[in-house]
Amino acid sequence: MERLNQTSSVSEFILLGLSPRPEDQKPLFILFLTMYLVTITGNLLIILAIRSNPQLQTPMYFFLSFLSFTDICFTTTIVPKMLVNFLSEKKTISYAGCLTQMYFLYALGNSDSCLLAVMAFDRYVAICDPFHYVTTMSHHRCVLLVAFSCSFSHLHSLLHTLLLNLLTFCDSNVIHHFLCDINPLLKLSCSSTFVNEIVIMTEGSVVLVTPFLCITFSYIQILIRVLKIPSAAGKRKAFSTCGSHLTVVTLFYGSVFYEYLHPLSSYTIKDWGVTLVYTVLTSMLNPFIYSLRNKDMKRGVGKLMSQIKKNTPRVK
Incomplete structure (x- = not known):
């Protein structure tokens, strides 16, 4: 009977956001709205430039277009709710909405991670085995790599979301963060989080580290080849x-x-600053990094902008 009375009575959570001060809310709203619009515009330009330019119809740019699409979805999972909360007195998110946000946060974040590993493999084949590049990176294989990256990431996210849904939340519903992330949610639970922490440190670490190891291996091989x-x-x-x-x-x-490879006990409110880097800042900077440091991409974006300007009717 005592256990039944402890069932979760939380129907919504309060997101404290980036600053509790009322005078900070409008400036933060303007800042993140600008960043969001830049992210959407930049990544859309990358996608359209790749789709409209025959010279960019290669595996590398095929993966880049999906990375840009994932970044748009990833940022949209987070920023619109932040913008609403900046202008709201009651900064709440429903229990179901919180779990949904967390699900897409991990599904899309890990899709980004896997796509970065796939792109590293593409560069490895292009530099270390150029004669077999066309056959190794065929369109069919590229589609399979993208499909695996997305489906695997969604399964990983589903596991953590289902485990979190089994927890009990019966005391505080205040999340010291600007989004529904797993660490602050685990700290709010009044039931045992042992299984969740074990899964994060085992399965979660493997899912996170494996793509990074693939990237590291690819670039070690690339470095050895380039030095020759x-x-x-x-x-x-x-x-x-x-x-x-x-x-x-x-x-x-x-x-x-x-953010994630440290114990739950060491999690602090200041960690949201690091979360901003991979959830908002990286997605915004990706189009600039790829277009400014890549001549083909720069030409493709320039050609697209010229076409848009040419087709836009002039106002007399």
């Missing part, structure tokens, strides 16, 4: 095709590892 190229121009050309991807990998994995 006799000409400095050849080395620069090889490294230039990897520079953008390495920059994105560093931003994404640096923040993710800091």
Whole structure:
């Protein structure tokens, strides 16, 4: 009977957000609305430039277009709710809405991670085995790699969401964060989180670290091959095709590892700053990193902008 009285009475959570001060809410709303619009516009331009340019119909840009699409969905899972809360007195999210947000946070975040690993493999084949590149990275195989990246990530997210749904929340419903992340939710639970923590530190770590190890292996092989190229121009050309991807990998994995590969007991409110990097900042910067550091991408975006400008009717 005592256990029945302890069943979850929480129907909604309160997201404290980035700042409790009322005077900060409108400036934060303007800042994140701008970042969101830049993210959507930048990633859409990348997708449209790749789709409309025959020169960009290669596996590398095929994966990049899906990465941009995932980034749009990833940011949309988080930022619109933040914007609503900035202008609301009661910053609440329903229990079902919270679990849904967490599900897509992990599903799309891990899709990003797997796609970065697939892109590293693509660069490995292009540089280390160029004669078999066309057959190894066939369109059919590229589609299968993308499909696996997405489906595997959704299964991983479903596992953690179902485990979280089994927990009891009976005391505080205040989340010290701007989104429904697993660590602050576990800290609110009044039931045992032992199974959840074990799964996070085992299955979660494997899912997170495996793509990173694949990226590391690919780039070690690329580095060994590039160092054997006799000409400095050849080395620069090889490294230039990897520079953008390495920059994105560093931003994404640096923040993710800091956030999730430490015990629940050491989680603090300050960790939301790191969460901002991989949830909002990286998605916004990706289009700039890939277009500014890649000549083909820069030309593709420039050609698309010229077409848009040409087809836009002039106002007299």
